[in-house]
Amino acid sequence: MPSIPQSRFPSGPSPIPLHVAIIGGGITGINLALGLERRGISYTVYERSPGFREIGAGIGFSPNAEEAMKLLNPDIFHAYKRTANPNGEDKFQWINGLTDERLYSLSVPKDGFLGCKRSEILEEWGRLVPPQNIQFNKTIESVQEPGDQGYNPSEASGKILLRFTDGTHASVDLVIGCDGIRSRLRQHVQSHLESSSIQHVAKESYTHKYCYRALIPMSRAIEAVGQHRALTRFMYNGPGAHIITYPIGNNSVLNMLAVISDSNEWPDEQRHVLPGNKDDIRQAFKGWHPTVQKLADLFPEENEEGGGPIVKWGIFDTLDFPLPQYYSGRVAVAGDAAHATGPHLGAGGGLGIEDALILAELLEKVTEIQASNGSESELGTDIMLERALYEYNDFRYARTQDVVSWTRKAVDLFQWKDENVAKDGKKFGRLVKKLFHQVWYDLDLHQMVDWSRGRLEFDVLERALEPIEREARETLGGDSLSSLSDMDSEEGDYRV
Numbered sequence: 422m423p424s425i426p427q428s429r430f431p432s433g434p435s436p437i438p439l440h441v442a443i444i445g446g447g448i449t450g451i452n453l454a455l456g457l458e459r460r461g462i463s464y465t466v467y468e469r470s471p472g473f474r475e476i477g478a479g480i481g482f483s484p485n486a487e488e489a490m491k492l493l494n495p496d497i498f499h500a501y502k503r504t505a506n507p508n509g510e511d512k513f514q515w516i517n518g519l520t521d522e523r524l525y526s527l528s529v530p531k532d533g534f535l536g537c538k539r540s541e542i543l544e545e546w547g548r549l550v551p552p553q554n555i556q557f558n559k560t561i562e563s564v565q566e567p568g569d570q571g572y573n574p575s576e577a578s579g580k581i582l583l584r585f586t587d588g589t590h591a592s593v594d595l596v597i598g599c600d601g602i603r604s605r606l607r608q609h610v611q612s613h614l615e616s617s618s619i620q621h622v623a624k625e626s627y628t629h630k631y632c633y634r635a636l637i638p639m640s641r642a643i644e645a646v647g648q649h650r651a652l653t654r655f656m657y658n659g660p661g662a663h664i665i666t667y668p669i670g671n672n673s674v675l676n677m678l679a680v681i682s683d684s685n686e687w688p689d690e691q692r693h694v695l696p697g698n699k700d701d702i703r704q705a706f707k708g709w710h711p712t713v714q715k716l717a718d719l720f721p722e723e724n725e726e727g728g729g730p731i732v733k734w735g736i737f738d739t740l741d742f743p744l745p746q747y748y749s750g751r752v753a754v755a756g757d758a759a760h761a762t763g764p765h766l767g768a769g770g771g772l773g774i775e776d777a778l779i780l781a782e783l784l785e786k787v788t789e790i791q792a793s794n795g796s797e798s799e800l801g802t803d804i805m806l807e808r809a810l811y812e813y814n815d816f817r818y819a820r821t822q823d824v825v826s827w828t829r830k831a832v833d834l835f836q837w838k839d840e841n842v843a844k845d846g847k848k849f850g851r852l853v854k855k856l857f858h859q860v861w862y863d864l865d866l867h868q869m870v871d872w873s874r875g876r877l878e879f880d881v882l883e884r885a886l887e888p889i890e891r892e893a894r895e896t897l898g899g900d901s902l903s904s905l906s907d908m909d910s911e912e913g914d915y916r917v
């Protein structure tokens with residue numbers, strides 16, 4: 422990799438600090454906030470709920486997500502460790518749901534891929550965000566950039582104008598939409614892309630799988646399936662359905678997720694959560710081994726979070742209608758807003774944390790360049806921010822789209838689309854290992870950080886040199902500047 426010249430940026434007066442808006446305070450938004458906090462970058466989180474809130478039982482974070490937490494802000498990692506449940510065994514094990522035989526056992530790193538209660542981890546992380554940096558009950562209504570219809574320069578003085586449904590507004594330098602699978606910011610990004618790059622409206626679509634989630638007191642779970650099965654991560658596979666179980670809450674609760682295939686369309690695109698019923702679960706696992714039927718029986722009749730019948734969650738993703746890129750101008754999307762994925766590889770939350778890491782690092786790089794370059798530079802902060810989002814997209818797009826598609830492959834495997842493979846422990850294991858290892862180990866986060874920062878600096882340097890190059894070309898004539906142009910051809914070296 423070519424070394425990045427540091428000394429080309431002349432020092433100058435301190436630039437005006439940039440201010441970032443993070444829309445949405447879910448896993449991605451909070452992690453980004455804490456990453457910026459660590460790097461001394463000014464930000465506000467705008468969250469539509471009255472507080473940080475996560476519904477839906479447990480979540481597990483993969484080894485790469487843990488690494489991303491450490492790099493983003495070690496406090497994120499320590500908070501996660503405080504709420505994470507110890508592994509019974511450092512293994513993830515797959516059981517043939519019809520026979521109760523073990524199909525495959527995947528080693529996880531020591532004390533890795535731990536489960537935790539969503540509400541607890543969000544609360545822990547939320548506590549780390551200074552209250553003055555969060556505004557709750559703020560639902561974004563529209564985003565206007567300079568040049569947009571209705572943009573009023575005197576209201577926003579060249580910045581991006583955010584309007585909220587409560588009639589208030591804010592102006593910021595950069596917007597990161599972490600507003601989840603039904604993202605408003607995704608629409609904004611798409612509406613600002615060149616029409617030639619748009620083949621469809623980017624949106625989430627039903628994957629023909631839905632799920633039921635439950636938290637079962639550990640004593641009941643142990644009574645049903647025994648201590649060994651209740652205290653370690655297991656998945657029970659079979660035709661058209663699977664159940665995953667792992668302990669959370671310091672072994673006080675068994676987190677259960679039953680995923681069921683569905684040939685119908687999802688009845689209500691506006692609502693991903695609908696009333697379900699327990700017979701639906703019993704029916705899906707009818708005829709399976711008694712262990713699985715006992716697990717199915719543990720699901721409650723009633724919705725534990727809001728009363729009424731137990732709810733079923735449609736599993737949607739963005740595989741069929743993806744955004745062609747994750748940013749336009751100085752507005753980007755991250756986490757589920759950019760690339761919503763099913764839960765089957767336990768990767769969606771981790772991808773959002775990886776996104777947060779690279780965004781925080783690139784924005785830190787912008788501030789470093791600003792500091793050494795001064796406010797009188799040829800290159801304004803706005804352009805540097807756009808270049809940062811360009812690099813973010815370049816480093817994240819292929820990886821995240823791949824994970825969305827691997828997740829679809831994983832659920833086909835777990836639900837025996839090809840029975841010959843699914844029942845053969847060796848073949849099944851080979852594929853399972855490959856799928857998880859691709860998510861966990863195929864991305865070198867340290868390299869992603871180093872290369873993206875280096876590329877941004879290189880881009881900025883190139884842009885800063887453009888006028889000098891132009892002037893020199895005019896003075897000296899065409900080809901004598903080959904050394905500058907040669908830098909272009911080395912760009913590929915920075916890519917992951």
Ligand SMILES: Cc1cc2nc3c(=O)[nH]c(=O)nc-3n(C[C@H](O)[C@H](O)[C@H](O)COP(=O)(O)OP(=O)(O)OC[C@H]3O[C@@H](n4cnc5c(N)ncnc54)[C@H](O)[C@@H]3O)c2cc1C
Pocket residue numbers: 444445446447448449450467468469470474479480481482483559560561562599600601602604605632634678755756757758762763764766767768769770771772773
């Ligand atoms: C059943 C299931 C199990 C899963 N298990 C795992 C797992 O084990 N491991 C894993 O890594 N991933 C898992 N995932 C995926 C993971 O839950 C998601 O990828 C992750 O929660 C996405 O986080 P996010 O912050 O990007 O989006 P969200 O969590 O959806 O957060 C978006 C936030 O934005 C706010 N918001 C939305 N619109 C607006 C607006 N207009 N204005 C202001 N605020 C707004 C919302 O209130 C919300 O707080 C699972 C998913 C499911 C469905």
